[in-house]
Amino acid sequence: MSISALAPSGSAEQDHSRLFANPRATREPYPAPLRSIMNIERAQECRRWLSAWPGIARQATPLYDLPGIAQQLGIARFSVKDESVRSSLGSFKALGAPIALVRQIVRLHPAFDPALILMGRYAQQLQDYTVISATDGNHGRGLAAAARDAGCRCVIVLHANVSVEREQAIAVYGAQIVRIKGNYDDSVEEASRLATVNGWQVVSDTSYDGYEDIPRDVMQGYGTIAEEIVEQTGAQPGLAGAFTHVFLQGGVGGMAAGLVSYFWEFQGAQRPTFIVVEPVQADCLLQSAIQGRPARATGSVDSVMAGLACGETSMLAWKFLEPGVDYFMTIDDQQAIEAMRLLANGSNIDIPIVAGESGTAGLAAMSVLRTDPALAQQVGIDAHSRVLMINTEGATAPSVYEALVGQSALTIAARQASWHAS
Structure with missing residues (x-):
């Protein structure tokens, strides 16, 4: 399957994909008020505490480079942080x-x-x-x-x-x-x-008036993902890292806030461009960016991307997303499904990856951008771009995964093992 298979049949607007440039995004050093809520020191503490839990993997989750997809997208690098193997739970939520x-x-x-x-x-x-x-x-x-x-x-x-x-x-x-x-x-x-x-x-994992401590703790737990990426790429504090663009899933905003806060504190003004992606029918974060305040989704909220089918923005997460995310984008269900299939297929140079319905949002969004030169230029994506996406989940509903992809997760896992062995 080629990237063109993921492209919308008409314009992005006609197929409901939408891109919004956040006018409130900043590249100033990580603000002290935000650091008092979430910071690297607390993220490291979370990682130490969780490391003793038998329910989680001892080693970092893989960071895969997919040169075949990068070539199809016309960019320098496309990488996937694979959270599907974080634990037997099958998703990044094992950290929150x-x-x-x-x-x-x-x-x-x-x-x-x-x-x-x-x-x-x-x-x-x-x-x-x-x-x-x-x-x-x-x-x-x-x-x-x-x-x-x-x-x-x-x-x-x-x-x-x-x-x-x-x-x-x-x-x-x-x-x-x-x-x-x-x-x-x-x-x-x-x-x-x-x-x-x-x-x-x-x-x-979502906050509201009078309820912020626990959602903050959930978000802080996700900092482990960012810390592993920093270690895996040899990033240095205050300097530009391995990636120019990072795509993050939306939902209520917790995972995105957890990673944005870590990278922003670590890299400061040299942080990557952040693009948050959500279903078109669950566009609460995009609407929040448009309105300049935590807002509700305008659609039905019902999406095959179940983990992102959220109708209301987390007030606490928005404190980080409003100044820290550069673009908000929506995709439709079919684009997510096609991205699942593309990652599952792999190639002679790309390892097959089991990515669930919500896990492929970054690739689906990236594919839409690369089929529209104006949108790609707006986001600053070109032949030199180095892009990271987070595969937030594996086949957490195996029968749904098989129905959407046309192959079972076990089949993909076996092919992945063969790829490693070859």
Whole structure:
């Protein structure tokens, strides 16, 4: 499959892809008020605490160069940070909810050793403690796994569009499942209501008035991804790094904020150009950029990119995205699916990669930009560009993945193993 297969049939506007240049983006040094909320020191602390958890890989996730795709895109370098192998959970969310749970427990029990919480050292003391969250799948799975290992109870609220397959993947960790009608935002409201009625603790990745500590902890956990990239590329503080452009998934904005904050603090004015990508029907971040404040999506929110199907921007994440992200962009579902297939196919020079529905947003957006010279020029992408995308998830719903890609994730994984061996 070629890049042209990912291109919209008409103009980007006709096919709903949209690019918005953020007029509030800045390249000043990382502001002190933002550093007081999220910083590299705290990200490193998160990484140390999580390193003892059996639920996560000991080594850094791979950073793959895909020279074949780079050639098709007409750029110097295209790289993928593959979070699908972060843990058996299958996504980057293994870095967020677990560290937020650890930090919340430490706030309640300052004498507990944070590195031992997920080892079950304090399970007896935590057996009556209950955490709850709404999820599209991956966040809830991460929280359920962490709660099980810590020894506390977990309740997960799922909305109508979450598949039974994703529900089962959460329930296997012992979480109590609550099903509701409506969409993700409705499930967030129900989780908040249940927490209030029962005295449970909400562990959410989106913030709202009076609720910022835990979403901050979730976002800070994602700094591990950025730190590994810095190590893997030999980046130096205050200098331009290996990549000129970094594509980040949208959603409520937490993952993007976690990585933007780290790279911005580390590289300062030499930070890369950041482009945040989200589904056209879940465009809350793009609308926030247009309106200059946290805003809601204008579409149905229902998207095959389940992890990005969020209707409302995290207020806390927006504090980082508003000054730190250069462009906001939307893509449609079909573009994401075609990007999944392209990464799965690989080539004699590109390793096959299992990338889930939300994991391919960067490649889908990049492909749209390269088919429209005016858009590419606006973003500053040319033959010298070095582009990074984050594959945020693998086949977290294996049957959905196989239906969309036409091959099973196990088949792709076997081909990847053969590629490594050749």
